[in-house]
Amino acid sequence: MTLIAADHLCVRFGGSEVLHDVSIAVQPGEIVTIVGPNGSGKSTLLRALLGIVPAAQGRVQRAPGLRIGYVPQRLALDRSLPMTVRRFLSLPVRVSDAAASQALARVGVPAVAQMQMSSLSGGQLQRVLLARALLSDPQLLVLDEPTQGLDQPGEAGFYQLIEDVRAQSGVAVLMVSHDLHVVMAASDRVVCLNGHVCCEGTPHVVSSAPEYRALFGLGTKGALALYQHVHDHDHGHDHAHAHPHSHAHDHSHA
Amino acid sequence: MTTRMPIPTPMLMTIAMLDDFLTRAALAGVGLSLATGPLGSFVVWRRMAYFGDATAHAAILGVALALASDLPIGFGIMVVALAMAVTVATLAAKGWAMDTTLGVLAHSALAFGLVAVSFVPGVRTDLSAWLFGDILAVSRGDLAFVWGGAIVVLGLLAWRWQALLTATLNEDLAHASGLNPDRERLALTVALAIVVAVAIKVVGALLIAAMLIIPAAAARSLSRTPEAMAVFAIGIGAVSALGGLYLSLWQDTPAGPSIIVIAAGIFAVTAALSRPRA
Structure with missing residues (x-):
């Protein structure tokens, strides 16, 4: 379905x-x-x-x-709005403390519950947004x-x-x-x-290819991969379609 | 003369207390704070300060229309405030530059109101009561109106609280959770219109926005959660109302502006005491 x-x-x-x-x-x-x-x-x-x-x-x-669990691109974290991570997880549906700490542990930021949302790093914020989205199962x-x-x-x-x-x-x-x-x-x-x-x-997936190592180093453990575009049409010159061609892969605009 | 029902002593005392203009004034100030604390917090969070100003200034026009058409003044204010708020929201949705639009609407509403009032006989003399409030002249009927309005606003905000907070943080997030941000915005607009109608007697049309913003802004640095900020804002508003009344009696200053002076003083203190947050 x-x-x-x-x-x-x-x-x-x-x-x-x-x-x-x-x-x-x-x-x-x-x-x-x-x-x-x-x-x-x-x-x-x-x-x-x-x-x-x-x-x-x-x-x-x-x-x-x-x-649907939605993770927005940005959160308007206005400093005028005080919001702890714990409080944020209860929006829009209130969740128990146990569920909240379980969700934070699951996304790898177990210790941020009492921090202000505006003081999180970019990576922490993404994980907290994900934790909130996961709470609705x-x-x-x-x-x-x-x-x-x-x-x-x-x-x-x-x-x-x-x-x-x-x-x-x-x-x-x-x-x-x-x-x-x-x-x-x-x-x-x-x-x-x-x-x-x-x-x-x-x-x-090109994790063994030398180009891949050159691009990503070894620290990413195969979580990233290249996507090879195969376009069978042309967008003409008036269409903003700026694929950078610097990567080491085929890119055919036929 | 009809026979009187015996009245219980505590209630009798309360009724006797309400005979005192100062008690009524104090109760009106505290009642207003119940609504302006949480609503003012949303005004601050959603950066609606100028929006609040425009709506409040429109109240004078509402007074003029109500007096000219023999309608209850509170009703006239609410209708015009609501019309102004809906106009602003509609123009915002059409992509008008909000800073300019609100500047035009806020001051035009005030000017039109003042001109309209000048056509109504007998009002020109006590115009300052509408502009700056007349809290010391609050009647029992006014008091009931203030508390009734405040409780309606408080109830509305409490009912929509979770949805309002979600929509304030991120409208797409609210949508994805099955909420309708437009409906939540309408709830705030209605609450604002009620507060304007309720607050005009207490602090006057010119200072309603101040009563919304200053206690909430002062509460910000004391709070870690939205709920704490709303509650602190209620407390600071109530303290400002009582302090302002005291200042007014002691130094014979105008009561409405005195309330705002105290609130501004509290803001200065909390802002100075708050350590910069990491």
């Missing part, structure tokens, strides 16, 4: 079409990574799937009673550029954590990645978006 799906989805802001004829589906237990250049509609696709922005055409389907985790701002070991560690969570609970994961080429190795599928679905495939 499909958890969530977009069916020939079009989204417009004002007069401009941000998403055109996008179809994507997530099955239970699956890890799907969405990549694409800036302004390609990645976040819009997530927001449309969550029902925040309306579909101009096509539709979004969700399994009845689907429980979701069937689907939706993460919007969760590793943006983290260094490479931090990113690898976070992906490893997601992989572990999936292995333990069987939760499906739909994640937007800020990096076009370096994705989570455990992704079952990678979807490249640029207003429409450009290409779709599996990540290229």
